[in-house]
Amino acid sequence: MSNLTDMEIFARVVGAGSMSAAGREMGLSPAVVSKRIRRLEDKLGTRLLQRTTRQIAMTEAGQGFYERVVAILASVEEAEAFVSRGSAQARGTLKVAAPTSFGRLHIAPHLSAFLEQNPDLSVNLDLDDGFVDIVGEGYDLAIRIAELSDSSLVARRLAPVHRILVASPDYISRHGTPRSINDLAENHVCLAAANQDPWRLVGPNGLESVRTAAPVKTNSSEVVRECLLAGVGIALRSTWDIGPELREGKLQIILSEYRASKDVGLHAVYPSRRFLPAKVRVFIDFLAALYGSSPYWDAGLDEWLNNPQRTHAAS
Structure with a gap:
């Protein structure tokens, strides 16, 4: 209970009626409780409690202080409960x-x-x-x-x-299907945004790189996608991006034995x-x-x- 503030200990002492009883509730020795009360009184520059061997009594200043401390501690408890509810409920x-x-x-x-x-x-x-x-x-x-x-x-x-190589049927009908990675790199239009060059692909021969080359330069992946659908070239695309087009036959997989290398x-x-x-x-x-x-x-x-x-x- 070492994280209790002096104000909390003061309120506990008043509520319990004695430092010994309050100490038992908080797991603190009477000597520690007494020291913390003295420290609070020194900080405030006034006596809060009149001590006897068997009981304590509040001074006039202590009475007024106690009433305000109880209100403050209640507000703190309410604030903590509000935050806890906010953490437990999605809002x-x-x-x-x-x-x-x-x-x-x-x-x-x-x-x-x-x-x-x-x-x-x-x-x-x-x-x-x-x-x-x-x-x-x-x-x-x-x-x-x-x-x-x-x-x-x-x-x-x-x-x-998953990222795979794809092209439109129109592109394939005009340029043919690449037969190998070398054929892809040397004879075909490879579409990529500026930050996607080169392609690093894993296939039957392990890791291979393909430098992209296309008549369109862009920093936009969505522009690459539109050019792909328009039949401008071949692209390396994520399946989340082209699933419907694959289902509808608007795109076809090229060199299906190759995948993007990175996990x-x-x-x-x-x-x-x-x-x-x-x-x-x-x-x-x-x-x-x-x-x-x-x-x-x-x-x-x-x-x-x-x-x-x-x-x-x-x-």
């Missing part, structure tokens, strides 16, 4: 940062269900493909698609991320594991249950990879 505003395309495709459409489950919450969702300083910019958490490096932040893996995953990143607010916990749990180890956007992935020339997914 308030949840500030989330997420990559632009992923947030638009796989977070925004599910917010209605999340908010229905958590009616006391509101969500501030900021979409940005740049690095976000979670602590400095006041975010509760961020969604990141990356191979995370060590940091002071806490990360929970929400789902795997990239979808993660929820937040500042600390201690005292995790309920609003953060319920959102992370919601996304983990929604995506999981076999996320919905990968439905039929094995079949697509084994049949790269197919134009429609099986029903």
Whole structure:
């Protein structure tokens, strides 16, 4: 009980009627209780208690001080209870940062269900493909698609991320299908945003790199996606980004034996594991249950990879 304030000890002494009784309640010796009361009186510059061998009595100053101390301690207890309730229940505003395309495709459409489950919450969702300083910019958490490096932040893996080579049927009809990595690098248009060059792929011969070359230069992954669908070239894309286009035959898998090399995953990143607010916990749990180890956007992935020339997914 060493974390008790002198004011709390004073109130306990008055309530118990003696220093010995108060000491037994608090697990402190009478000598310690007496020392703490003297320290409080010295700080205030007045005597609060009249001491006898068997009991204590409050002075006039002590009586007035006691009434105010009881009110203060009650307010502190109420404040602590309020914070505890806030930590146990999901309420308030949840500030989330997420990559632009992923947030638009796989977070925004599910917010209605999340908010229905958590009616006391509101969500501030900021979409940005740049690095976000979670602590400095006041975010509760961020969604990141990356191979995370060590940091002071806490990360929970929400789902795997598979990246594959794809092209539109129009591009394939005009340029043919690459027969090998060398053919891909030497004879085809390889679309990539500025930060995605070179491609590092793992295939039958282990790790191989492909320098991208295209008539379009951009820093936007969404521009690459639109060029891909328009038949400009071949791109390395995450399955969460192109699942519907694969199902509808708008895209086909190229060199299906190759995958992106990095162990990239979808993660929820937040500042600390201690005292995790309920609003953060319920959102992370919601996304983990929604995506999981076999996320919905990968439905039929094995079949697509084994049949790269197919134009429609099986029903």
